[in-house]
Amino acid sequence: MSVCIAVTNQKGGVGKTTTTVSLGASLAARGLRVLIVDADPQANATSALGIKGRDEAGLYAALIEEEPLDRSIEATSTANLWLVPTTPALAGAEVELVTVMAREFRMKRALEPLRAQYDVILMDCPPSLGLLTVNALAAADEVIIPVQSEYFALEGLGHLSKTVEMIRRNLNPQLAIRGVLLTMYDSRTNLAREVEQEVRTHFPATFRTVIPRSVRLAEAPSHGEPITAYDPSSTGARAYEDLADELIERLRERDLIPAVAPLQRARPVAAGTAVPPSEVAHGA
């Protein structure tokens, strides 16, 4: 029982990495064992979690040399949250994968042996539809698509849903769009509200939860910790807590993850503090 989710949008700067790291930390705070895979050569998720990637290990070696991925996994300062870090060397994989056998399925194969150890695997994708993203989509059960609440959001979404359809037809028939997520939402503007309405009309699988624009969310990566540790009572942290609840609800409906104990909200937790086993309700 586990789920593998690609956080993807070919458009840059829409909140993919922020969502991967913040949602991952919020799910981990509920006692779920979460693995974040940094599949973007920009390595933003790696640095946002305060970890330094090593060129000789990590995703690159797993994808190109078929090295086991478990040697690359690093614990983060958040309990229950682990990371497969990356470095800019991963950009080479995009080129080198072109000539390898079964090039679209390298990520799927690398993750397969790890699935039993984690409840949720979240993959942070690069802002492109190249082979790294295709590998993530071929490995995923589900997709979360963050979209910035602005005018061009819908155009990008149309393109992306065609890609998901193509992946479904050719590589991964199970792939489901679990949700579109509105990010950097400014409720004071008419534009944000109009975009929200349009997105919800075209994509009924849009999450109820909307992520507001929040300075604290933008600051957290420079401190190398997720928002749940950096400022747990901020509006950004609360929004990602809500998103975690909503996602858990959707995943539990299909029995994809174990039952979790409800989280006590906005309780400041020091980075690295382990959740006491009594708060972890696995195996329901």
Ligand SMILES: Nc1ncnc2c1ncn2[C@@H]1O[C@H](COP(=O)(O)OP(=O)(O)OP(=O)(O)O)[C@@H](O)[C@H]1O
């Ligand atoms: N809700 C938010 N409020 C304010 N700033 C945000 C929010 N979400 C993300 N940001 C900031 O916006 C920028 C882009 O976010 P992020 O890196 O998460 O996007 P991305 O889609 O991963 O980008 P890329 O396509 O380059 O990988 C970052 O500086 C981030 O800190």
Ligand SMILES: [Mg+2]
């Ligand atoms: Mg990113």
